[in-house]
Amino acid sequence: MSDNPIFSFRTRAVHAGHGLDPSTGAHATPIYATSTFGYGSAERGERLFAGQEDGYFYSRLSNPTVRAFERKLADLEGLPEAVAFASGMGAVSAICLTLLQPGDEVIFVAPLYGGTTGFLHEVAAKFGVTVHEAADEDALDALVSPKTRLIWVETPTNPRLNIVDLARVARAAQGVGALSVVDNTFSTPALTRPAEHGIDLVMHSATKYLGGHGDAIGGVVAGREDLLTELRLVGLRHVGASLGPFEAYLFLRGMKTLPLRMAAHCEGALALAQAVRGHPALAATLYPGLSDHPGHEVATRQMSGFGGLVSLELGTRAAAMTFVDGLKLFTQAVSLGDVESLTCHPASTTHALLGDEALLRQGVTPGLVRLSVGIEDAADLIDDVLRALDQVPAQPETVSR
Template sequence: MKTQTLAVHAGQQPDPSTGALNTPVYLTSTYSYGTAQEGKDRFAGKNPGYIYSRFANPTSSALEQKLAALEGADEAVVVASGMAAISSIVYALTQQGDEVAFIDPVYGGTDAFLRNTLVRAGVKVVSYSSDDDFVSRHNPNTRLVLWEPVTNPTLKVVDSRKIIAVAKQIGAITVCDNTFLTPALFQPLSIGADLVMHSGTKYLCGHGDIIAGVIAGNGPLIQRVRTVALKHIGVPMGPQEAYLLQRGVKTLPLRMRAHCDNAKAVAEFLATQEKVAAVYFPGLAAHPGHQAIADTASGFGGMVALELHGGFDACARLLDNLTLFAQAVSLGDLESLACHPASTTHAAMTPDDRARANVTDKLVRLSIGVEDIEDLLADLAQALAKV
């Protein structure tokens, strides 16, 4: 089945007791297993069935089946947040003395976790400035490599094919954060990645009303991650969130087409404005890495970044005069959002780290929603006029 059909139908069966088409929200913490022997068998993994909702819940299980189908994965596991997804992957698949590599820049929370928290567990963390940098000076002892194919917030393109090829040579586990593109546009597993993760809070949900994380990929790896995430760390997704995320995913392909079309129009408009110093959008032919995304994905996403002459003051004037764009730090909602990454999403990074990742004071990040494009362009034009 094609992506749009999978988004609607995968993982969804009529409820056996009522015939309800939508998966029910199973609000229970525990499950009766009948006899003592049945309980013993379930805990030993000899008998399928639910035991405790921290381990598995029917609502979450249906969502996991849908997400695995969309990603072309053996399995998927859903957790409480995108950061829970990152931390669960790394803690499950690395140990003291291992090396984790990532390609700069990444989401500010990911950067802070890797540099400030993971190192306390005795794991070495190394960053690379680009895919070519990783190719030229990679460490053969790297255990795991993480990247975003379109980076947050500068929209720099990382060629996933280069990362995967080198990682396979050295035996490293590959983890692609596909939050910006989603499986509606790009399936990293189809070109050889081991795991793909998302902040499900963003495009997968699309409605800005839950916090969620998703991990999909190779079955044995997912089982290791599931054990650490749900049994050891204890970061399951609640059934209500699972229900809402399943609802959001059903319209993902439809929404992503609208996001992509609007983002392209916004980027083209901004590129004509004298007050705009630079525009970053991989859908522009002049954007570095444009062809890498064109070769591997069916769209360029709904994120646009720009730099203004004048630094923070100019950015603040633009942001404070927008009326349709809400100033908020998330992305992927139906509504358009805008923020100043250096002082918000990436504020936890040191000034040196922000400079290294080109997260400057003159950078504004836009999450382009699905409003009428003429209204969005008019809002940007009137706000730019006041800069």
């Protein structure tokens, strides 16, 4: 049913990408734990290898369980094709190594996930690619040129949860014949479908909300058929960061409840942000669903919910550390998007490699804490956060909250 446009997102999350297993009638998609597939005859083998016939022959390139995950994600993003990878970073590296060549330029709207900027600066740059950092989407027009090949953004951004206007990014890329890439990990297709705003490629760390249960690492890219064929035949085949069928099974299972989980994450995060804002220990509460968030208006247009991440500014590193150590229901751990609530202090963990100057430029202040709000009862999460905030000294009178 994956191509049937009459079904709603919630129905497609359950059904898209798979049906009864053709060989056994199994209702749940089986885990095809096999590296290779017999092709029967030398003639068929030749056709499969030449791409003249569709079929499976080696799981580095394609596997039925993985294929079901790819089809479901493509359907939910409203795009014709998808290719899965062994991790989000596998997806990032495959996009760059497939689509970039020496002399090309990449522009990213800062901040991006540290691994992505690390790949651009430390790997892509080694191969003669020039990388530009834009402070926001308004800065793109001054940086684009005929050499621009990719414009890369995330929204909401990590960890300050800035909102990037995707239609604006798509226009900037189209103006110079570049491709726009959105890392949709934080929003998921349940809340934002970048292709509806003209974006060319949509990628995910499936490790986060797509899986949703913190038990598998994976990545995926969706887009036009020609681009995705290139990505499979170059970025997947030659680089080889292929998703395993066990992980694909977990992502398929997780995605069936994606709309329900995202609704619960959004509800909990909004309730939490509203309940804690104005607490004397806080200098700021950052959540795109709050009307005073600078990206609120664009988020209202672009997203059908404001996401499950809330960031809190506590003013100093000591206050931030006291706060996270005081939390009981939130596990101190990197990653996000799990059903369980997680928290981290980005400046000393996920973003530490950026160095002091870039940390400050990108707003990753020593007092900032990121909360990934799980699907527990919001009242329990709010109690936990308020109790931990009460252990932190109040902000100076001069700080406006």
